[in-house]
Amino acid sequence: MIVVTGATGHLGRLVVEELAGRVPASLIVAAVRSPEKAADLAERGIQVREADYDRPATLGPAFEGATRVLLVSGTEPGRRVDQHKAVVDAAQAAGAELLAYTSIPRADTTPLGLAPDHKATEEYIRASGLPFAFLRNGWYHENYIATARQGAQSGVILGSARDGRVASAARADFAAAAAAVLATEGHRDAVYELTGDVAWSMPELAAVVSELSGTPVEYRDLPVAEYAKALEANGLPEPVAALFAQVDADIADGWLGETPGDLARLIGRPTTPLRDTLAEALKNGE
Numbered sequence: 001m002i003v004v005t006g007a008t009g010h011l012g013r014l015v016v017e018e019l020a021g022r023v024p025a026s027l028i029v030a031a032v033r034s035p036e037k038a039a040d041l042a043e044r045g046i047q048v049r050e051a052d053y054d055r056p057a058t059l060g061p062a063f064e065g066a067t068r069v070l071l072v073s074g075t076e077p078g079r080r081v082d083q084h085k086a087v088v089d090a091a092q093a094a095g096a097e098l099l100a101y102t103s104i105p106r107a108d109t110t111p112l113g114l115a116p117d118h119k120a121t122e123e124y125i126r127a128s129g130l131p132f133a134f135l136r137n138g139w140y141h142e143n144y145i146a147t148a149r150q151g152a153q154s155g156v157i158l159g160s161a162r163d164g165r166v167a168s169a170a171r172a173d174f175a176a177a178a179a180a181v182l183a184t185e186g187h188r189d190a191v192y193e194l195t196g197d198v199a200w201s202m203p204e205l206a207a208v209v210s211e212l213s214g215t216p217v218e219y220r221d222l223p224v225a226e227y228a229k230a231l232e233a234n235g236l237p238e239p240v241a242a243l244f245a246q247v248d249a250d251i252a253d254g255w256l257g258e259t260p261g262d263l264a265r266l267i268g269r270p271t272t273p274l275r276d277t278l279a280e281a282l283k284n285g286e
Helices: 010-020 035-043 056-062 080-093 115-128 141-154 171-183 202-213 224-233 238-252 262-267 274-284
Strands: 002-005 028-032 047-050 068-071 098-103 132-137 156-159 190-194 218-221
Touching: 002 010, 002 171, 010 028, 010 171, 028 035, 035 047, 047 056, 056 080, 068 080, 068 171, 080 098, 080 115, 098 115, 098 171, 115 132, 132 171, 141 156, 141 202, 141 274, 156 202, 156 224, 171 190, 171 262, 190 262, 202 218, 202 274, 224 238
Parallel strands: 002 028, 002 068, 028 047, 068 098, 098 132, 132 190, 156 218
Antiparallel strands: none
């Protein structure tokens, strides 16, 4: 029995879809906060169970019979460590043989502002004694769709990444990797640094958007504080804008540019090129 948490989210739903191509639907549990949003999965024979990170009492029944559990990390920094601990405890109580967790690249050493929650969760999982697989997901191509659309409209992409590189991959690539870990053997206590095959720079992103849109697009590098102000002017709250701007500074320092190849090895194919994801998004107006 394979339990996928957050199964109606962008990543979780893709993991369920991948698993459905690997194992019988009856062996998949879609653990979701709102079961009514997973009615289509239930119609396909996938078990749908309520599982709310903020209500630990729902997690025990959701994980009943689980042999493998995917903990898709929560979305609220500052709150999610406690949420994750509740999931780990429930998986342990259920006797799960493997807990896979979607973490962040180099979670134990990176300066990325999003890392502390992931580092704390990894430490808690290790201390629990549960067999684990850390899926240290890099950046998604999809993170840059809004940037690409804005750049195609304005002719300018702003940032503070200088010539730093991002080894991003498509969300579907990360989902395929998670499904492979959940459906096959040999992943006990594994740590996977999951990134795209090719690292690209922001000037290269601007060139791709220019090519796809038919509009000249330039990349304009700003000091971190100035870029944060620009993000605020576009509607982001000050703390979020500061966090995003700092991520660009970390990219400039090389923290998201590694290409160890773990992702391609897990999915058995090259990772999806950035251009493919952006072409589809710009064509569909997403």
